[in-house]
Amino acid sequence: MQKRLGRQSILFQLPxxxxxxxxxxxxxxxxxxxxxxxDRVMPDDMNNQDSxxxxxxxxxxxxxRAALQKRGLSPEQLDVVLGGxxxxxxxxxxxxxxxxxxxxxxLYGACSTMAEGILLAAxxxxxxxxxxxxxxxxxxHEASERQYRFPNELGVQRPPTASWTVTGAGAVLxxxxxxxxxxxxxxxxxIVDMGIKxxxxxxxxxxxxxxxxxxxxxxxxxxxxxxxxxxxxxxxxQIGKALLIQLMTQKGLDISGNYEDCGLLIYxxxxxxxxxxxxxxxxxxxxxxxxxxxxxxKKLRRILLIGTGSLHxxxxxxxxxSIPCIAHAVSLEI
Amino acid sequence: MQKRLGRQSILFQLPxxxxxxxxxxxxxxxxxxxxxxxDRVMPDDMNNQDSxxxxxxxxxxxxxRAALQKRGLSPEQLDVVLGGxxxxxxxxxxxxxxxxxxxxxxLYGACSTMAEGILLAAxxxxxxxxxxxxxxxxxxHEASERQYRFPNELGVQRPPTASWTVTGAGAVLxxxxxxxxxxxxxxxxxIVDMGIKxxxxxxxxxxxxxxxxxxxxxxxxxxxxxxxxxxxxxxxxQIGKALLIQLMTQKGLDISGNYEDCGLLIYxxxxxxxxxxxxxxxxxxxxxxxxxxxxxxKKLRRILLIGTGSLHxxxxxxxxxSIPCIAHAVSLEI
Numbered sequence: 001m002q003k004r005l006g007r008q009s010i011l012f013q014l015p016x017x018x019x020x021x022x023x024x025x026x027x028x029x030x031x032x033x034x035x036x037x038x039d040r041v042m043p044d045d046m047n048n049q050d051s052x053x054x055x056x057x058x059x060x061x062x063x064x065r066a067a068l069q070k071r072g073l074s075p076e077q078l079d080v081v082l083g084g085x086x087x088x089x090x091x092x093x094x095x096x097x098x099x100x101x102x103x104x105x106x107l108y109g110a111c112s113t114m115a116e117g118i119l120l121a122a123x124x125x126x127x128x129x130x131x132x133x134x135x136x137x138x139x140x141h142e143a144s145e146r147q148y149r150f151p152n153e154l155g156v157q158r159p160p161t162a163s164w165t166v167t168g169a170g171a172v173l174x175x176x177x178x179x180x181x182x183x184x185x186x187x188x189x190x191i192v193d194m195g196i197k198x199x200x201x202x203x204x205x206x207x208x209x210x211x212x213x214x215x216x217x218x219x220x221x222x223x224x225x226x227x228x229x230x231x232x233x234x235x236x237x238q239i240g241k242a243l244l245i246q247l248m249t250q251k252g253l254d255i256s257g258n259y260e261d262c263g264l265l266i267y268x269x270x271x272x273x274x275x276x277x278x279x280x281x282x283x284x285x286x287x288x289x290x291x292x293x294x295x296x297x298k299k300l301r302r303i304l305l306i307g308t309g310s311l312h313x314x315x316x317x318x319x320x321x322s323i324p325c326i327a328h329a330v331s332l333e334i
Numbered sequence: 335m336q337k338r339l340g341r342q343s344i345l346f347q348l349p350x351x352x353x354x355x356x357x358x359x360x361x362x363x364x365x366x367x368x369x370x371x372x373d374r375v376m377p378d379d380m381n382n383q384d385s386x387x388x389x390x391x392x393x394x395x396x397x398x399r400a401a402l403q404k405r406g407l408s409p410e411q412l413d414v415v416l417g418g419x420x421x422x423x424x425x426x427x428x429x430x431x432x433x434x435x436x437x438x439x440x441l442y443g444a445c446s447t448m449a450e451g452i453l454l455a456a457x458x459x460x461x462x463x464x465x466x467x468x469x470x471x472x473x474x475h476e477a478s479e480r481q482y483r484f485p486n487e488l489g490v491q492r493p494p495t496a497s498w499t500v501t502g503a504g505a506v507l508x509x510x511x512x513x514x515x516x517x518x519x520x521x522x523x524x525i526v527d528m529g530i531k532x533x534x535x536x537x538x539x540x541x542x543x544x545x546x547x548x549x550x551x552x553x554x555x556x557x558x559x560x561x562x563x564x565x566x567x568x569x570x571x572q573i574g575k576a577l578l579i580q581l582m583t584q585k586g587l588d589i590s591g592n593y594e595d596c597g598l599l600i601y602x603x604x605x606x607x608x609x610x611x612x613x614x615x616x617x618x619x620x621x622x623x624x625x626x627x628x629x630x631x632k633k634l635r636r637i638l639l640i641g642t643g644s645l646h647x648x649x650x651x652x653x654x655x656s657i658p659c660i661a662h663a664v665s666l667e668i
Contacts, residue, residue, distance in 0.1 A: 003462040054653065084442070088422040089444065091645070091650045094660075095650065098527050103523065124457060128461075190436060191435075319387065324428050
């Protein structure tokens with residue numbers, strides 16, 4: 001039984017199934033293009049908490065519980081939660097699941113964490129190490145801005161290449177079988193660093209990592225871009241999307257007809273977020289809100305989700321380092 | 335084939351094997367009780383780098399390459415690296431493996447990351463998703479102090495309950511078979527928070543999480559403490575160790591005769607590190623240096639390693655939150 005394919009990929013013989021998904025977003029995301037697809041839109045960015053960080057934890061908690069409720073499961077019936085976020089030491093996830101009392105594994109793949117989590121959770125479920133698993137990730141615009149760049153109150157002007165961190169959380173529930181999105185294969189990313197040093201241009205930094213993983217996925221699985229109804233990256237934005245199309249063209253593959261970036265789906269053009277949306281929640285709320293429903297309605301039957309992550313920190317930036325990036329891919333079918 | 339045991343544990347039917355391990359430490363650790371067990375002792379805390387953070391990355395890089403070299407493997411022959419550290423956004427790991435070109439999965443379990451990584455890597459190898467895997471973690475005293483507490487240059491007095499973050503890195507190589515330490519079972523921890531708020535007393539905060547996981551391990555596997563030659567926790571220190579013994583006594587289990595904390599093995603008493611050693615590297619350098627060799631020499635035949643992690647951040651502390659903790663356990667046999 002061949003489970004490992006090529007250098008980086010995994011084939012699931014008995015594909016684990018994403019049987020349900022839950023999402024919560026902030027008001028700006030609720031006013032966006034996909035506003036009607038989210039389970040809950042918060043009226044403000046605080047969610048009755050007294051800090052942005054605690055608001056982010058409350059979103060993690062809400063989505064985990066909502067995902068379980070949709071399937072009528074109690075936390076005691078859940079085998080494991082895999083979670084992560086952008087806050088230092090993953091405090092959104094850790095405080096978010098603190099009262100849930102479920103075995104927990106913390107992950108950090110920056111904005112690729114949802115894909116990394118689905119990939120690992122699928123191996124745990126497919127391998128028989130867990131009967132079910134929740135993967136949950138989050139990001140919060142204000143909490144993220146003050147940690148990575150500047151406090152919003154400073155009013156620092158953002159360059160046109162900058163992206164807008166999504167306030168939101170998404171959770172998926174994986175089970176061994178059932179109705180839902182089957183996880184048929186996955187590709188583990190390598191770290192790729194092409195020397196980009198501008199944390200306000202993460203799309204350009206991440207595009208080569210996305211290209212590397214997409215290429216590896218094609219090589220390992222023998223699939224071509226046309227085998228997918230759609231290919232989605234997590235948060236490359238306008239600049240990264242154009243670069244990825246260009247990089248794949250250089251390899252002789254045209255993805256322009258069936259490729260979109262989650263970061264370009266969330267906000268309306270008049271919301272003026274510059275290059276697009278970013279953050280762990282970018283791919284997560286699009287997957288758990290929009291894509292899950294589109295696939296359930298069979299408007300999409302086979303997609304490749306490529307989570308993309310910038311692995312820098314403010315410290316590495318201040319020390320004049322470039323931005324290492326990673327991308328993990330999971331193929332979802334119905 | 336029963337792979338899941340009880341609420342939190344995993345049984346490996348074909349136990350993956352830790353075939354080799356590599357360690358590097360700083361000069362203070364080299365002068366400690368286990369000085370002769372490490373592969374390399376750096377002459378200073380910089381390792382020819384221009385920052386502590388870059389030194390930590392260089393340690394990650396060195397141990398991954400050293401572990402591969404010991405088995406005569408090239409990076410191209412390695413299926414996956416799982417890594418993590420204490421620095422924000424895991425920059426030690428990300429920059430450390432950037433030039434290695436291997437599929438990478440980032441983990442964050444604070445000082446429990448080595449146990450979390452072995453647990454997940456073992457499922458990947460046992461499940462057939464990888465033929466081999468490296469787990470690597472690190473911590474660096476100065477880099478950690480200035481991130482979590484105060485820059486060392488400030489000379490802030492440390493209370494007696496404080497622990498000393500280990501400068502070092504450890505890597506283990508897992509393979510499907512071969513000579514070495516067999517990973518026979520694992521227990522995934524739950525987050526436990528008993529309300530301790532003092533980041534200078536992490537031993538007290540983490541002890542209940544260690545007790546919870548040790549108890550779950552016994553319940554799930556049917557093993558008793560006496561079934562192990564030794565039980566090791568990662569970095570509870572003197573206070574946490576005494577508390578864990580007390581908590582287990584309350585459950586009717588006496589572990590005082592075959593239990594030790596890795597954080598109490600690293601430094602000599604006259605090095606005066608107060609409560610003991612801590613950091614991701616605490617359990618990692620003891621496992622990869624001392625325990626690997628002790629087990630190879632069959633002085634220990636069956637141990638339980640319980641990685642312990644404090645999941646707070648400076649932000650959560652400033653926001654007056656308590657410290658959620660976690661502990662993951664892996665049983666190793668020869």
